[in-house]
Amino acid sequence: MASIQFGSVRRNRALFPIGLIILSFLLILSPMGMKEYIAEIGIEIFYLPIENIKGKFEDLYKVREHARRLEAELEKAKLQLSYFTDAVEENRRLREFLSLETDYGLKLIPAEIVKLPDIPNQCSVIINVGSDFGVRPDMAAIAPDGLAGKVKRVYDNSSEVQLLIDPSSRVSAVDNRSRVQGILKFNPIDGMILDNVPVHEDIAEGDTIKTSGVGGVFPQGIPLGVVAHFKIGSTSYFFAEIKVEPFVKFSRLERLFIMDNASR
Amino acid sequence: MRDFASIVIWLFVASFWEVVVAPLVSIYGVKPDIGMIIVIYMALFNRNPVALIFGFFWGVVVDSMVPGNLGWSALLYLLVGYGIGHISTRFHWGTFAAQILLVFGAVAFYQTGHFVVLNFDEPNTFVFHFVRYGLTTALYSTLIWGLLRYFPGIHQVGKAA
Numbered sequence: 001m002a003s004i005q006f007g008s009v010r011r012n013r014a015l016f017p018i019g020l021i022i023l024s025f026l027l028i029l030s031p032m033g034m035k036e037y038i039a040e041i042g043i044e045i046f047y048l049p050i051e052n053i054k055g056k057f058e059d060l061y062k063v064r065e066h067a068r069r070l071e072a073e074l075e076k077a078k079l080q081l082s083y084f085t086d087a088v089e090e091n092r093r094l095r096e097f098l099s100l101e102t103d104y105g106l107k108l109i110p111a112e113i114v115k116l117p118d119i120p121n122q123c124s125v126i127i128n129v130g131s132d133f134g135v136r137p138d139m140a141a142i143a144p145d146g147l148a149g150k151v152k153r154v155y156d157n158s159s160e161v162q163l164l165i166d167p168s169s170r171v172s173a174v175d176n177r178s179r180v181q182g183i184l185k186f187n188p189i190d191g192m193i194l195d196n197v198p199v200h201e202d203i204a205e206g207d208t209i210k211t212s213g214v215g216g217v218f219p220q221g222i223p224l225g226v227v228a229h230f231k232i233g234s235t236s237y238f239f240a241e242i243k244v245e246p247f248v249k250f251s252r253l254e255r256l257f258i259m260d261n262a263s264r
Numbered sequence: 265m266r267d268f269a270s271i272v273i274w275l276f277v278a279s280f281w282e283v284v285v286a287p288l289v290s291i292y293g294v295k296p297d298i299g300m301i302i303v304i305y306m307a308l309f310n311r312n313p314v315a316l317i318f319g320f321f322w323g324v325v326v327d328s329m330v331p332g333n334l335g336w337s338a339l340l341y342l343l344v345g346y347g348i349g350h351i352s353t354r355f356h357w358g359t360f361a362a363q364i365l366l367v368f369g370a371v372a373f374y375q376t377g378h379f380v381v382l383n384f385d386e387p388n389t390f391v392f393h394f395v396r397y398g399l400t401t402a403l404y405s406t407l408i409w410g411l412l413r414y415f416p417g418i419h420q421v422g423k424a425a
Contacts, residue, residue: 016313017316017342017346020320021343025339027334028335028336035331039334042324042325043329046275046279047329050279051283054283
């Protein structure tokens with residue numbers, strides 16, 4: 001192939017290297033301006049395009065690295081935001097608890113729920129404060145929205161709180177508007193009901209039900225719920241059927257405050 | 265035309281190596297002389313005049329970085345290409361040992377000339393530069409040639425001559 005393409009070179013085999021050598025010496029002996037000009041052409045043709053492409057790839061790599069770093073920072077920021085959101089929510093709940101202490105004028109013992117019921121029907125929770133913190137049986141356990149239950153058993157560092165949704169729970173309650181009294185209890189079929197209210201009593205849907213203080217277990221005036229349904233004569237001719245929607249969302253309980261009755 | 269295209273492509277390949285690959289494989293500032301490896305390959309495989317022309321232009325490209333020395337590298341690569349092309353017809357370069365000697369000798373020759381020109385005004389620094397960069401570059405280039413020998417087709421070098 002070389003013999004075809006460089007046929008003239010082959011014919012002048014001796015002259016060709018000599019010609020290139022002479023050309024080299026001409027380059028060596030050429031003035032500096034000429035050398036710089038030729039060097040500039042060489043750089044522009046062979047080095048600069050490759051340098052530019054290399055630079056672009058390096059930039060691309062840097063951008064990718066930067067994007068990866070930003071992505072990691074974004075994930076970190078998301079986690080922090082989630083943490084701060086939780087902290088804000090916790091702060092809000094704690095403020096609500098603090099306002100409860102002012103509202104009821106009683107000493108409140110803060111408690112965290114550390115164990116939920118093992119059995120779905122068992123409606124009690126374990127909290128992380130016990131007799132060491134001054135918790136005693138039958139103390140009221142309140143949530144920001146209202147009464148959650150009462151302390152059933154007390155250990156050194158923990159206690160069991162019976163929630164209002166326990167079928168065996170009973171609370172003396174009163175209609176905040178008409179002052180009609182009844183017993184608030186829970187059964188799995190009807191939900192929370194206000195029992196023992198005669199049919200002729202003045203109860204209306206939307207009335208707020210609070211603790212009456214009768215019996216001495218719960219202080220008076222702790223919100224319990226709102227009358228959601230009022231019906232006469234369906235189950236009994238003597239007592240009204242009153243369904244109460246509790247204020248406390250029992251499935252979302254995280255913290256409770258135990259009301260120290262002795263501090264009254 | 266095909267030879268011309270081949271020379272241009274090889275010039276770009278060598279430039280790519282110098283700009284992109286050489287900094288990555290450089291060991292303490294020493295990098296293999298890929299231009300010389302290509303010249304030797306062409307001189308043994310394609311023989312003259314492709315090796316001569318590539319050597320000349322690659323020398324010009326190399327000297328572009330130091331315009332004051334423009335022409336010297338062109339001359340040195342040219343001489344190496346010519347020399348190897350000339351002696352390859354008289355000796356058998358198919359053995360590995362012979363090729364190793366050839367590559368090392370060619371790179372060392374180029375480096376000697378290169379540092380003589382560079383250190384012309386300061387002869388005392390020649391020995392340091394030659395030992396520090398010249399011989400190490402020759403060794404590194406020889407190693408690369410040794411590795412390239414296992415590439416398909418490379419082992420044919422020498423037989424063609």
